[in-house]
Amino acid sequence: MNCKVRMGSIYYEDRGEGTPLLILHSLGTDHRAMKAWIEPIFKNINGYRRIYIDIPAHGNSLVDEKLSSTDDILLNILDFIDKVFPNENFSLIGFSYGGYLAQGILHFRQKQVKSICMLATALHLNERTLPNKVILEKDEDIFSTLESDIKSAFETLFVYQTKENLDCFLKEIQPGRLLANREFLTSNWKEKGYFFTEEPFLDVSEFQQPALVILGKQDNICGYEDYDFLLNKFPNSTFVILDKAGHMLTIEKRNIVQQLIKDWLV
Template structure:
């Protein structure tokens, strides 16, 4: 489905009925990267409507020439939420850059967000404390058979570079990489408009939402050491650092992450 918004349109897929959960994926892929691991959770849980969106400039969500920054991306998403869920409460799940946008949504719609789940989320920080790149498992023969683009992306994202991870990458991540708006994503947006103009939760001492924050100890993209600021904003939070997990923790530690999300939903 498509929803016309201020600077383009938002494509989204809705599954199930009940309390809405708005789900935001990471940069360079699309909503299918979240759908594949989240949907199995709801084989045991009823009463939730899952709203998977393609972020602006991703998947089938189009942008117009006026969209220049992450502030603009957030404006489109808030426009979608206000159009589709006017006055309704909802929860949020966001991964990586989608987790950064989820923080922006909560910042501007605090009274409407019931709870929030963040997986390896981007923080409003220019400098980050990152661990060195670690590869726990590597299949050299498997990697040598990949073209340079696939291999580079796969090696960047994963600490388990084996067939199981590659199969997930090709079926869940790569389809969205093909559709992503590369003109926008490789533009000067990263240098000039990547961070919000207003820091989320600045001046807010605490947030009442039930929060789940999951990080990977071997995540050399977003790290795990800089999150005390975010953690301290949520007195009602579960904070988990998974060992032997990188930025793609929902693939590399899928069952553990699914169980944590299930517990968060049932709290």
């Protein structure tokens, strides 16, 4: 389904009934990267309306020429919220850049957000503390026939470079990469408009919403050492740093991540 918003349109898929759960994927892919591993969580859990969106400039979500920043992307998503589940309380799951967007949503819709889950989330920081890149397992045989773009992305994102994880990448992540708006993503928006104008949470001492924060200790894209402030902002939080997990913990540590989210939901 498509929803018209102020600077384009947002494509989304609905699953289930109940409390809206807005689900936000990472940069460069689409909603399928989240749907593939989140839907199995709800096999025996009812009461949630899962709303998977293609964030603006991704998948089948369209943007117009006025959109140029994360502020604009957030405005489109807030428009979407007001049209698809207006005046309802809702929960958030955001992965990587989607986690940063979730922070922006909570910043502006504090009274509506019931709970928030952030996975390997980006932060409002110009400089991050990042571990050195490590490879914990590598199957050299899988790379011989890969296109250079796929090989580069897979090697960048994964610390377990196995056939199983490559198959998952090709099935869940790569289809969205093919649809991403490269004109926008390769423009200068990252230099000029990646960060929100208003730092999320800056004017709030603490939130009472239940929060789940999951990080990978070997994540050399977002890191794990700069997140202590979230413990103070969210006193009702579960804060997990997974060892032997990189940025793609939703694939590399899927079973653990799913169990943690089940606990957060119920």
